[in-house]
Amino acid sequence: MHSSCEYDVIVAGGGLAGMIVASSAAFYSKQSLKILVIDRNPISDLGKKTMNGWVCGDAVGKNSVDYMTNRIGISWSSPEIEHPVNGVIAYSPDHETAISFDGEGYILNRRVLPQKQLQDALKVGIEVLDNTALRSLIIEDNYVVGVEGEDLKNKEIIKKTGKLVIDCTGVTSVLRTNLQIKSFIQKRIDRDDLESTGRYIYDFDIDGDDKTYFDPDYCIIHLDQNLAPGGYGWVFPKGKNKVNIGLGVQQKAFISYNKKMGKNKDLKMLIDEYVSSNPIISKPKLSDDEMDIGNNWGTWQVSVRRQNDCMVGNGYMLVGDSAWMPKPLDAGGIGPAIIAATIAGRNIVEAIQSNDVSENGLWKYNLDFIKDYGYKTAGLEIFRRLLQSLSNEQINYGMKHFLSKLDIEKITVGEHPEFNTVDKLSLLIRGAMNKKLADNLKYTASMNKKLVEHYNNYPLVPDGFADWQNILFKYLNESNTRFQN
Ligand SMILES: Cc1cc2nc3c(=O)[nH]c(=O)nc-3n(C[C@H](O)[C@H](O)[C@H](O)COP(=O)(O)OP(=O)(O)OC[C@H]3O[C@@H](n4cnc5c(N)ncnc54)[C@H](O)[C@@H]3O)c2cc1C
Known part of the structure; x- marks a missing residue:
């Protein structure tokens, strides 16, 4: 670890995830850590993803927001919550089947929300450096010990050092893509x-x-x-x-x-x-x-895949879209970003307090996220691949005949459906395409069970990771071959 760091924690990217990570680390450390958030936007445009704006569907389940509120005391209300909803309704291509996934939710205003997050952060002593585009990580002895970037106003290179850098720069993260330390983190997405x-x-x-x-x-x-x-x-x-x-x-x-x-x-x-x-x-x-x-x-x-198979390296962690957290089925990334950022704050504080920000010292973050959310994403990735391979006729048929009340409840809470109806209907299913669909639905359900079990056996320390990932790849390759479109 770098001996004379300016900060305990540097959060790269002051978007949705970054601001929550910073606040969570402040909360769990009782404001004893020196935390800096760096964003490329001016303060007035904090959290803006691209030149195009704060591009998002803006929808999030109330349960995810409650997860954060209950743990770290941050709550959202109007105007950052722009409109409440009672759930989601999915329509089949022919509009004949409507499936209602009931559950309170919010439509956020993503432009306003970062300003509320900023106020919350400033109150607990977090520093925010705006107008700064990060270009790379500073590395020493195979550890990330800071960030380097450009002060966009003064056109100067800036360097900031920290015991830990939390990458919250979103899906296109240049920090992750060019990561120079030895680690298990996957750098590029398919x-x-x-x-x-x-x-x-x-x-x-x-x-x-x-x-x-x-x-x-x-x-x-x-x-x-x-x-x-x-x-x-x-x-x-x-x-x-x-x-x-x-x-x-x-x-x-x-x-x-x-x-x-x-x-x-x-x-x-x-x-x-x-x-x-x-x-x-x-x-x-x-x-x-x-x-x-x-x-x-x-x-x-x-992104619509499982989260990065490993989200920590020496002095470095990934949270939110930079870790490919959006749910594979519906690309909902706000919920998992909230959950991961809340969890990460605690893991950051534990690592810094025990003076171990190595891959090993940060490893628990992988486990904690998998326990509360990440255990189901690989199964949903397979399900997504199946859905993408279907014709409109198959989607119409499947939504009409194969989804039970239990399956809908499962999808509502973000879980993989079990498709038990398929067994009951097996003799009644007409047509080769529909039979194949039924088989494939059962296949995804059974593969999901294996994958959830596999994630429950995520290695407790980095040593077991390579073997664990080999088995994961075996499952995913088998499924990918089946659903190639
Ligand atoms: C069109 C669309 C619709 C979506 N709809 C929904 C939805 O309805 N519900 C849902 O749950 N999810 C949705 N998502 C996903 C959701 O928007 C993301 O999961 C969420 O914004 C992730 O937050 P984040 O903080 O990880 O990343 P981001 O929101 O991308 O924030 C990253 C921050 O880092 C900054 N940054 C990036 N690079 C650098 C750099 N080099 N230096 C300094 N700062 C940098 C950015 O400017 C930004 O402020 C949607 C996504 C899209 C694109």
Whole structure:
């Protein structure tokens, strides 16, 4: 460990995850640690993901926010919570099946939220350095001991040293991609595990009352391989006449869709078509609310794989999108980022207080995140691969016939469904495609069981990691081969 560090903790990236990590570390250390958050944006634009804004669907389950509130005492209310919802409804491509995943949730205002997070952080003595784009990590003796970047205002190189650097710079993290220490952290993501996504924030006139297209009390998801190849479309209410509407696609599926249809559409064209095909949303107008300035249209990437197989190295940890935490099934990354950031604060304090910020000293973070959230993500990754390989007809059939009440309850709480209905129906299933679908659903359920068990056996120390990961790869390769599309 670097002997004379300026800070105990440097949090790289002052977005959603970064601000919670900092606050959590302050909470668990009773404000005894010297913590610095560094973000490339000016303070007024803290947490902005890209030039395009704070691009997000903005939806989060109340249970995730409660997780943070109950542990580290941070609570959110209006205006950062812009609109409450009662759950999510997913529609089949033919709109004949609607599955309601009930559970309170919030539609956040991602532009406003970082300002609330900033106030919370400043109150507990956290320092924030803005306008600073980080370019690399400072390494000494195979340990991360600081960060290097550019002061964007004065065009100067800055260096800051810390006992620990927490990487919260989001999915495109240059720090992770160029990581120079020896560690088990995976540096790059497979292109097929990313979704290209985009959304508008619109005010609009309501035309009719078809709740399958807009519901002020529910987040709507439209599954349709023509509308959003390898992904889905969403209509999330931000008020009675205000909406966050967009979609995500898997690039590979989008390319084959364009080829099949003889088209050359881009993501924006797809989103524009999606908006104009919505019969309820009339005269959409980009929101010019002060709360949405610079944030009413944008595209960005989101990962849909399991979290990084290892999230710690000597002096370095990954939290949030930089660790590929969004849920593989729906790309919901706010919940896991909140959970991981809350947990990480405790692990950071334990490591610093025991004077061991080595991979071994930080290892418990891997285990703690897996225990509270990460145990299920590999199974959901397999399920996502299956879904991406299905035709609209198969999705229609599957949603109509194969989802039991128990399965819906499982998906509602973010778990893999069991598809027990498939066994009961086995003699009644007509058509080779539907039989294959039934088999594949049962396969994902059984593979999920194996994967959850495997994650429950995540090695307690780094020594066992290589063997553990080999077995994980064996399971994933088998499933990937089965669902190659
Ligand atoms: C279109 C879209 C829709 C989504 N919808 C939802 C949804 O409805 N619900 C949900 O739960 N999740 C959703 N997600 C995912 C969710 O937005 C992310 O999981 C969440 O923002 C992750 O927070 P984070 O803090 O890890 O990363 P980010 O929000 O990306 O924050 C990273 C921060 O680090 C800063 N930064 C990056 N690089 C550097 C650097 N080199 N130097 C200094 N600072 C840097 C950035 O400027 C930013 O402030 C969506 C994502 C997209 C793209």
